[in-house]
Amino acid sequence: MTRYIVRRLLQMVLTFFGATFVVYALMFANQDDPYQVLAGDRVVSDSQRAALNAQYHLDKGFFTQYWYYVKGLLTGDFGTSLTGRRIGDMLAEAWPITIKLTLLAIVISAVVAIAAGVFSAVRRGGIFDHVTLVLTLVVLAMPIVVLAPVAQLIFGVKLGWFPVTVTRDANLYQLLLPALVLGTLVVATELRVTRSSVAENLRADYVRTARAKGLSTRRVVGVHVLRNSLIPVITLIGVDLGVLMSGAIVTEGVFNIPGVGFNLFRGIRTEDGPVVVGFVSVLVIVFLVVNLIVDLLYAVLDPRIRYE
Amino acid sequence: MPGKSRWRMVAPVATIALLAAGCSGGDSQDTEALPNSISISIGEPQTLIPSGVVETYGLQVLTSLFYPLVGIDKTNKPYTMAADSITHDKSAKVWTIKLKDGFTFSNGEPVTADNYINAWNYAAFAPNAQVTSYYFDRIAGYADLQPDPATKKPPTVKKMSGLKKINNLTLQVTLDAPFIGFETVMSYASFYPLPKAAFSGDGVLNKDFNEEPIGNGPFKMTGKWQHDQKIQVTKVPDFKGTVPKVDNITWKIYQDLGAQYNDLISGNLDVDTKIPTESLGSASSDLGLRLQKSPSSAFQFIGVPTFEKDFSDPRVRRALSMAINRQEIADQIYLGTQLPATSWVSPQIDGYRANSCGDACEYNPTQAKKLYTQGGGPAEITISYNTDGGYKSYIDALCNQIKSSLGINCTSHAVPSLSELVKDLQEKKNVGLVRLAWAMDYPLMESYLGPVYTTTGSSNYSGYTNPTFDSLVKDGDEAKTPDEAIKKWQQAEDILKDDMPVIPVMFGQNVYGYSPKVDDVTMDLSQNVDIYTIDVAS
């Protein structure tokens, strides 16, 4: 087990640099003229260009630029954004709020999806099953670009139950509405997958055995079936982090949350390579850790899976 | 290991994660809640170093931190603010600026002529890469601070020869060529002074200055710039200039206009400087009289690649202009918040003539179709626009109108950012029509005519070139009196009517709203809230 974890941690280092390389390459492919973006309608003169190039090396080839970036990274320096901010500071400011937001969204959607999924699987074809199906469809059919402003308008402005916008030091309650909106992105898939794998497991032999032994339905479902059905669901939660991150671009904009999505969006728009790569590098580390936890949970859920 | 104990292992991890998420830092000191304090919406500024600022948000914040040499009054005439007097020689080539005595920066440093000279030299010195560097190109010696045009070698001279300190409170500026509008130009943010504290060496700016700039204005920052959140400023005690009525301003930073508006109507924001068009339907009932409109200097137009064979015939360009129903777009797409543009300079500028575009800007599909066929216009056109500015509905509507007026095919083409378009245009690629806009730097006709239409204009993306036009604009620059200048510039504008290098479409307006807490909210042509008149409602 320990050896396995150590190996995975070592893989992380490689993956980390792989990810920075891929994203740096994408940004490079996307790069037109970041200086011009900053100048807006005005033309950037050759002399300004020369001065900016001395600082940001954008006139150099791809590998030279990437080498400068990696050299900085190795000394713990994420570089500076084109607007002159230290990217390390930007990361430190943006990450905490986004982690809170996505964690909350994950917890909410997982609780809702698992509870509703189990229930509708047990009563397959019942009213509850149909209602959840309809709700799933509604959630799927409402893109987050519509859902987020509408939710903000109804629950924030009209009803006043939640704050309309959120600041960097928001508490859990203030983040609840954006987290709910964000959670809708993944709740449908999680719910349907829970339902399908619970339904499948309900037909398994061990359920018949357990029932025959006289165990209550609640115990059969709650302990045996649920546990065996969770693997696909847990897997989903691990990957959904990615979905949530791209959803955060819209959600954070609508609720004015200065988090990762907010910064990524602007970074991509202003062709600010180092900013985007910086944020994505941390993002990839988060994925690596989360998917390691997910893989370890497999072994917890199914004792037949062992890691050495 | 039996299954159950494994479950117990997982539980605490999850709990810790949740707790970590739940613990949040306490509120930072908030001046918003204090009496006589207000909040105003902005977007995240790019920088707060005066010579680096070209966008509205940065400029707006700087209006509270700095006090300009000259201000611009309601009739667009300059008047002295930090300057005691501004005089020039007969030819308007040598300018003498006397500063008012007793002014200090918010850190206590007295404001002297050196502060201006150092700031301007910093801005002009090419290796500092300041975006507004070109503002100083009229000053003698500017060229010495630029890289050698032939060898591309970086400059060694760091000071413009045209700037001279006469005494502590007087400086003399010598221009390369006479320019009557120079006093007006000095109202721009790039001409703010910088304190000694801003520099860490001779001509080297302190790295942290941007995070907490020190100015000579009526407000100073309380704490650092909280990026993407807010910038808080508080009144400077015993300010020598005009004293604002409010004590504290929180510049609240938003990324989304919808969020900004929703914050206004739910009482979290006092002034919303830009109400999104989509919210206008409900804004009048939400805000009543607190929904306001005022003129801005913004000018929206469609750039035509005049260098392309398809569009080289002026008749084709006039036809496209006549195929557009400006009034309908203003009413239906902008719900009356923008005004149809039928000339090439903003109505707010001295020298503006209503409808200087004449017939060519009047909606006339029949005539348009005739002209278009005569000129041999292409059967298929595209209008490109950048998607980061919310122009889609405007361009789609424009295309629909052109389609039905001219019977040709029109496609709107979205590109992620303006820079991509600008680059293609500069390389004279055939990108078809392009959505463009311009806002003045200073209230002179030249601020539109010079950059956008002259051959060497910094933002002339249509590739338009007409020597007569260029020389008329130059004549205006060098005219002895403002009236004479306007006459020349108007003659230049008349040429545009025939050549139609760009198609004027809309003049912008500020559409803003405020909470019941504040009063006397006005916005100027440059889309800035007037921080001197704004007050807390009694």
Place this chain on the structure above:
Amino acid sequence: MSDINAVTTAEAPGPAATRPADASSAKPRSLAGDAWRDLRRSKVFWIAAVLVAVILLMAVWPTLFTSADPANCQLANRHHPAGGGALFGYDFQGCNVYARTIYGARDSIFVAVVATLIAGVIGLTVGLVAGFYGRWADAVLSRFIDIVLGVPFLLAAIVLARRFTVHETDTGVLAVTLTLGLLGWTTAARVMRSAVITARNQDYVTAARMLGAGPGRLMFRHILPNAVGPFLVVLTLLLGINIAAEATLSYLGVGLQGDAISWGTSIAGNGPYVRVVAGPVVWPSIFLAVTVLAFIMLGDAVRDAFDPKRR
């Protein structure tokens, strides 16, 4: 390098049995034959099939449903109520909402179906290989998934849009499809991998291996049928998510553009005006929801019919 070794513990619960051999019937029947017999009797299947057929017909032959021109938009008609050929009224550009919803089916369905197919093929392959072989294969493929997860959708969309836009009038269908397909497979792959990891440790697989089954046979005959359930669910939902994601990409300015008519562009474009007139947002959303419903039903029915455990 995850060494995932199967050790079957006695007390562990799990679907221990292999596919029960149907000894009762005299003639051996194929799984597909059985499935088809089941399907034909399923009401759900027929409803779904009819719905899908109608939607596909709409995509292929929109003039069958409306004679109005979806591109004929007059600002004078802005937000006019239903009337004439416009069953659902007019949107903020003065376009016929009904006509646009009908014509929107084509690009929406194309983008969603093709992107889902791309994601399905990549996801299935990567998930199956990573889960079945473990070790190096799993390490490399899983870390590759992590990298792909890290690539922001928006960035990939911008880059692909640029690479695959040959002409200004290109509506970007290909670029959007590729973006959604090439970035959207990670969920499917990880779900497939987890199901394969679970399945390959089952007794029947060990038994089959003992009997000398090769990796190909193990994967496709024994593991896949038992592991494909959650994968199919993810895929059917991905179809709906892709239709909606196209709207989000449009909102961010990198979706379908120009003359393109799709449910996503309609929803994103009219979204800001939903307070004024809801119809232009609601109608395409309903069509979207019904499409997803049809595919979910179809997926459920097909999966049930093919599920070996149900026999």
